[in-house]
Amino acid sequence: MVNLALLGKWRWRLISGEEGLWLDIVRAKYGPLGCSSHLGGRVRGFRGVSSWWKEISLLGVCLESLSDWFSTGVRKVVGNGLSTSFWFDPWLGEVPLKVQFPRLFQVSINQESQVGSFGKWDGGVWVWEFRWRRRLFVWEQELLHGLLVLLDSVSMSLSADSWSWKFEPSGMYSVKSAYLSLLGEVQ
Known part of the structure; x- marks a missing residue:
């Protein structure tokens, strides 16, 4: 569970618009984040990618006994x-x-x-x-x-779009809140 929560932190960093040299390197090596249903991605082959990237790409996809926990925790704020x-x-x-x-x-x-x-x-x-x-x-x-x-409930504005994590009052992802949501202790 902790490993999934930590992978979620990397996924959050990739979708939330963080910037940095590490992000430039990851995108140069792997391209855009793929596969996730909540990012409009489609499943692509994972030949030649690291297992780390494959696991991050598959967060938000319902696999075996795991629910779609990451996708249910994020929401786009327009x-x-x-x-x-x-x-x-x-x-x-x-x-x-x-x-x-x-x-x-x-x-x-x-x-x-x-x-x-x-x-x-x-x-x-x-x-x-x-x-x-x-x-x-x-x-x-x-x-x-x-x-x-x-x-009718949407209020468009001139500000940029952002992501929000629903299990944290601040809207920012935390490993602790992800871990608790995976345990089923947070709603």
């Missing part, structure tokens, strides 16, 4: 929406919108786009704009209405 995937990141609720609204995801032209590209500022008010592959059926328009109701 500011300007420029670094948050609209469909893949868990920024509106605990699961990505592609899971909450699979049909809308299928007909969206902007499947790989960021939140900030799904709307524009109009007189100081954020207006959502969607583009579809075709006209929506009536039942799909009802799904869109449900999505728009969820989006």
Whole structure:
């Protein structure tokens, strides 16, 4: 459990925008962080990578008896929406919108786009704009209405997007809170 919590700290450092020489070296060696469902990644081969990188890449993926503990602990906090995937990141609720609204995801032209590209500022008010592959059926328009109701709670701003760890009041990841969540002692 402690090892997973420590791996989580490395994962947190990679997704939270920390900077440093170590990060430049890791990205030069391995490329962008892959595989995680909450980062929009897709499983890629791990040939030629270290076991450390493989384990970090697989955090957030449900394996064997382990739950998806890392993904359930992180949440994207949207500011300007420029670094948050609209469909893949868990920024509106605990699961990505592609899971909450699979049909809308299928007909969206902007499947790989960021939140900030799904709307524009109009007189100081954020207006959502969607583009579809075709006209929506009536039942799909009802799904869109449900999505728009969820989006009403979003307050877009000019600040940068960030990650938040839900098991810590400060929102910052800690090995202790991760360890306690893995033991099931934190909700």
